[in-house]
Amino acid sequence: MLELILALRNALVQQGLELRAQEASDWQGEIPLPADIARFYRDIGPDNCNLATAGNSFFIPALARLWRMQAGYRWHGISGERLTDWHDDWLAVADQGGDPFIFETSSGKVLHDRHGGGSWQPAPLFDSLEQMIACLATFDAVWNSAGEDIFLDDYSVNPRHRERLIDALIPLLNSRSAAQSLADELGW
Structure with missing residues (x-):
């Protein structure tokens, strides 16, 4: 697995992505940092990466911004009220124009959903954070x-x-x- 991660990181750096190892101490969240996310940021280290695609770019925040990214998904962005249809084991780890890529801590998979549908019903899209990036x-x-x-x-x-x-x-x-x-x- 380490060889795969190193090869992936080298390929991403050659592509010009902003990567840097980020330590768990960068986490600003009110819940414990999931081990898979800590490893992803330590080993791959996306640092506010914008990736071009058709439409809005994909955005992967630095670990220090990851908790703030939960606004609008986990809690209401203005009132701060907890949103009941967002599962406790979900963390938005990337987005495309507000459509979240959601790390599901219980499975290690990355789910995807479109915002504005009334309730969150994400479907699995990637087997891991590494496959996602x-x-x-x-x-x-x-x-x-x-x-x-x-x-x-x-x-x-x-x-x-x-x-x-x-x-x-x-x-x-x-x-x-x-x-x-x-x-x-x-x-x-």
Whole structure:
């Protein structure tokens, strides 16, 4: 596992992402820091990463900002009132325009949902935090390499680049259908 994490971290650094090891003492939360999240920030260390994609970018906060990111999900952003449909074992670890990527501490999986639906009913999207960042960075890499050719005249993603994305996601997700589903879910 350590070799995989080091390879992933090196690939992300080469891609130009802001990464730095972050210690558990950076955590500002009112609940204990889950061990998987502590390891993720120590070993991978996303530091307020914005990853380009179709639509809003993906955002992964630094550990020091992670608890504040729970506003609007775990509690009401203005009143501070605890929101009852947000599970205690969920932490929003990234978002895309307010649509959260949710770490489920009981399973170690990353779930995804769209905001504004009335209640949270997220579905599993990634098997781990490492798979999440590897996949989101893949969207960023394909997006950035495509340049102005990324969109067709109707502003839909050029099918050629969608196929490049899917081909790049297959080794991360272990199947073409999973890669296609992820591309669909995230607007490609």
